[in-house]
Amino acid sequence: MTTSPDVLAESGALLELDGVSRVYGVEVLVHALRDVDLKVMPGDFMSIVGPSGSGKSTMLGLLGLLDLPTSGSIRIGGVDATQLEDTERSRLRGDAIGFVFQQFHLIPHLTALGNVETALLYRGIKARDRRDRAMGALEQVGLGERYDHRPIQMSGGEQQRVALARAIVTEPLIVLADEPTGALDTENAANVMDIFGSLRSPDRAIVFVTHDLEIADLTDRKISMRDGQIVGDEQQVHETSTAR
Amino acid sequence: MSRFIELVGVSIAGLTARKVRTLLIMLGPILGVSAIIAAIGFSESSKGDLKSKLAELGTDLIVVSAQNTIGGVGGDPKLPVEAVARVDRLDTVAHVSAVIELPGIVTLPFEGSREFYQAFPVPVIAADGRLPAAVDVDVVSGRWLNDFDNANEARTAVIGVELAEEYAYQRNEVRTITLDGINYAVVGVLDKVELVPSLNTTVFIPPATAVADWGVEDEAPSRLYVRSPGATELTADVLPTVINLGGPEDVGVEVPSDLLETESQVDSTLTVLTIAMGVIALTVGGVGIANVMSISVIQRSGEIGIRRALGHSRATIAGQFLLEAIAVGVLGGVIGAVVGVAVVWALAELNDFVVVLNRQVIVLATVAAMLVSVLFGLYPSMKAARLEPLETLRLG
Ligand SMILES: Nc1ncnc2c1ncn2[C@@H]1O[C@H](COP(=O)(O)OP(=O)(O)OP(=O)(O)O)[C@@H](O)[C@H]1O
Ligand SMILES: [Mg+2]
Numbered sequence: 001m002t003t004s005p006d007v008l009a010e011s012g013a014l015l016e017l018d019g020v021s022r023v024y025g026v027e028v029l030v031h032a033l034r035d036v037d038l039k040v041m042p043g044d045f046m047s048i049v050g051p052s053g054s055g056k057s058t059m060l061g062l063l064g065l066l067d068l069p070t071s072g073s074i075r076i077g078g079v080d081a082t083q084l085e086d087t088e089r090s091r092l093r094g095d096a097i098g099f100v101f102q103q104f105h106l107i108p109h110l111t112a113l114g115n116v117e118t119a120l121l122y123r124g125i126k127a128r129d130r131r132d133r134a135m136g137a138l139e140q141v142g143l144g145e146r147y148d149h150r151p152i153q154m155s156g157g158e159q160q161r162v163a164l165a166r167a168i169v170t171e172p173l174i175v176l177a178d179e180p181t182g183a184l185d186t187e188n189a190a191n192v193m194d195i196f197g198s199l200r201s202p203d204r205a206i207v208f209v210t211h212d213l214e215i216a217d218l219t220d221r222k223i224s225m226r227d228g229q230i231v232g233d234e235q236q237v238h239e240t241s242t243a244r
Numbered sequence: 245m246s247r248f249i250e251l252v253g254v255s256i257a258g259l260t261a262r263k264v265r266t267l268l269i270m271l272g273p274i275l276g277v278s279a280i281i282a283a284i285g286f287s288e289s290s291k292g293d294l295k296s297k298l299a300e301l302g303t304d305l306i307v308v309s310a311q312n313t314i315g316g317v318g319g320d321p322k323l324p325v326e327a328v329a330r331v332d333r334l335d336t337v338a339h340v341s342a343v344i345e346l347p348g349i350v351t352l353p354f355e356g357s358r359e360f361y362q363a364f365p366v367p368v369i370a371a372d373g374r375l376p377a378a379v380d381v382d383v384v385s386g387r388w389l390n391d392f393d394n395a396n397e398a399r400t401a402v403i404g405v406e407l408a409e410e411y412a413y414q415r416n417e418v419r420t421i422t423l424d425g426i427n428y429a430v431v432g433v434l435d436k437v438e439l440v441p442s443l444n445t446t447v448f449i450p451p452a453t454a455v456a457d458w459g460v461e462d463e464a465p466s467r468l469y470v471r472s473p474g475a476t477e478l479t480a481d482v483l484p485t486v487i488n489l490g491g492p493e494d495v496g497v498e499v500p501s502d503l504l505e506t507e508s509q510v511d512s513t514l515t516v517l518t519i520a521m522g523v524i525a526l527t528v529g530g531v532g533i534a535n536v537m538s539i540s541v542i543q544r545s546g547e548i549g550i551r552r553a554l555g556h557s558r559a560t561i562a563g564q565f566l567l568e569a570i571a572v573g574v575l576g577g578v579i580g581a582v583v584g585v586a587v588v589w590a591l592a593e594l595n596d597f598v599v600v601l602n603r604q605v606i607v608l609a610t611v612a613a614m615l616v617s618v619l620f621g622l623y624p625s626m627k628a629a630r631l632e633p634l635e636t637l638r639l640g
Contacts, residue, residue: 094555
């Protein structure tokens with residue numbers, strides 16, 4: 001089940017949008033994304049910024065194989081994901097990608113451990129191994145002791161950390177986060193960003209959609225969007241190589 | 245396989261997280277199944293005593309009667325004299341007994357009761373020694389007519405159990421009754437013959453006595469009682485030919501238990517009606533499942549979205565919700581079956597019925613509940629599978 005370097009395409013990109021457009025609606029058409037090209041490289045620590053409605057979340061959804069483009073292709077490990085059956089695309093998504101959302105999206109009737117384990121289901125992993133790995137991920141985000149708690153018993157910051165544990169328990173090569181700190185106060189936001197920082201590795205790409213310019217400034221690569229198009233792709237140089 | 249077990253676990257977790265709702269949607273299958281089982285169980289149990297009586301009496305008695313006047317006197321239909329011997333030769337026949345009807349005899353339990361008993365004559369028949377064996381009933385008092393009675397043309401009589409009651413006959417009492425003024429000694433009382441109730445009010449006398457006293461020409465029987473265990477139908481079919489080699493149309497054959505059997509059949513229109521009611525209850529329950537689950541799918545769209553984001557396919561999501569529906573159907577069906585059986589027991593107890601539980605009905609009703617829940621769970625499951633994950637997740 002481990003994500004392996006065969007996810008890499010010849011271009012070296014983990015993920016590649018090629019002429020991707022996404023049009024919503026039937027009669028009234030909304031061009032959420034227009035002919036976008038983007039390569040997400042291993043080791044990328046990237047932010048996507050832009051005004052509301054510029055297509056950031058739409059692009060993240062496409063990068064995460066949660067949505068299909070109206071035209072264009074999404075290549076992951078050299079495979080055009082738009083051509084795959086739902087079952088295969090879902091498997092690929094589960095193996096290669098970890099999501100974090102602004103609203104945490106924990107399943108309310110499951111414990112923290114249950115929520116993290118959900119990411120390991122249907123993959124032929126023994127119940128015991130699922131549990132051990134989920135515990136490990138919870139410990140990694142500092143919530144090992146809270147494994148038995150339900151979302152309602154946890155603060156927003158804690159819930160987002162559980163969501164983070166769930167995103168990384170599969171050891172994905174790509175982590176996609178849509179406003180992960182949007183619902184958190186400064187302290188919790190910083191805590192969560194610290195964890196993201198600790199997840200960085202040369203093999204892995206971490207992508208944030210954010211309105212928060214401070215967060216955007218922490219990243220190495222900043223994509224700017226406007227009206228469904230990428231209008232800027234800057235490398236940002238920091239004093240230290242890690243975003244601390 | 246492990247994937248399926250995980251799916252079952254996920255579905256059960258989803259159901260137990262919302263216990264009240266789960267119980268509510270289970271109410272449909274519970275009501276449907278229990279209604280069907282209770283309705284059919286009750287109507288079958290109401291006939292249960294008839295059925296058990298039938299089982300007790302057996303269904304192997306055949307009554308053969310003469311249909312025309314061949315060999316008869318004064319227009320009385322008679323079978324050939326050799327009839328008993330011919331029937332006795334059949335391998336499938338265990339017992340055969342011949343009786344001769346003696347019409348028009350006024351029987352009186354005592355002098356001075358003439359008026360009443362002439363108006364309501366008591367049948368008198370000449371019966372051979374094998375009648376009790378043929379109808380599978382013993383005497384409750386005294387003895388049956390024997391060879392000695394017959395050989396001596398004795399004026400002895402056995403009376404039916406209802407006649408004994410009517411005559412206020414005491415057990416082993418020495419009693420004389422008069423047949424057209426001739427005194428006969430009552431030597432026994434024949435127990436109740438359920439399959440041939442007319443015998444319960446009959447006076448039996450020896451055949452030789454009948455010839456001597458009542459002008460019967462020979463011992464040509466009016467009727468035969470034939471016991472044929474295991475091959476009743478077959479025997480009944482061949483009897484007319486065997487008895488009356490010339491013209492079988494002169495021989496009437498009847499299996500008295502057939503009538504009881506028909507009577508013990510549950511009224512089919514009522515059954516259809518109750519089944520229809522149960523099916524409607526099940527269907528309404530199914531619609532309830534579809535309804536509540538559809539709402540549930542909307543409420544749980546966040547859960548569905550995140551599961552999709554975590555790599556669960558559309559098929560897996562559909563399976564998860566379908567399994568929830570199936571679990572509701574199976575559990576509801578089983579609970580409904582238990583409730584239905586309990587209702588049948590309670591009603592039978594109250595009405596003093598013999599409990600009759602049709603296992604087939606119980607299994608079928610439970611399976612039906614499961615099928616209905618699958619059918620009606622299909623739509624919400626598809627709906628869950630079709631949800632666009634991004635739309636449920638972007639919110640916020
Ligand atoms: N399901 C949909 N149906 C129709 N239009 C949609 C749908 N989803 C998104 N849109 C439209 O597509 C455009 C891009 O939306 P998107 O959510 O990607 O923007 P965004 O950059 O993430 O905005 P925000 O910063 O507010 O989250 C918007 O105009 C939005 O209204
Ligand atoms: Mg957005």
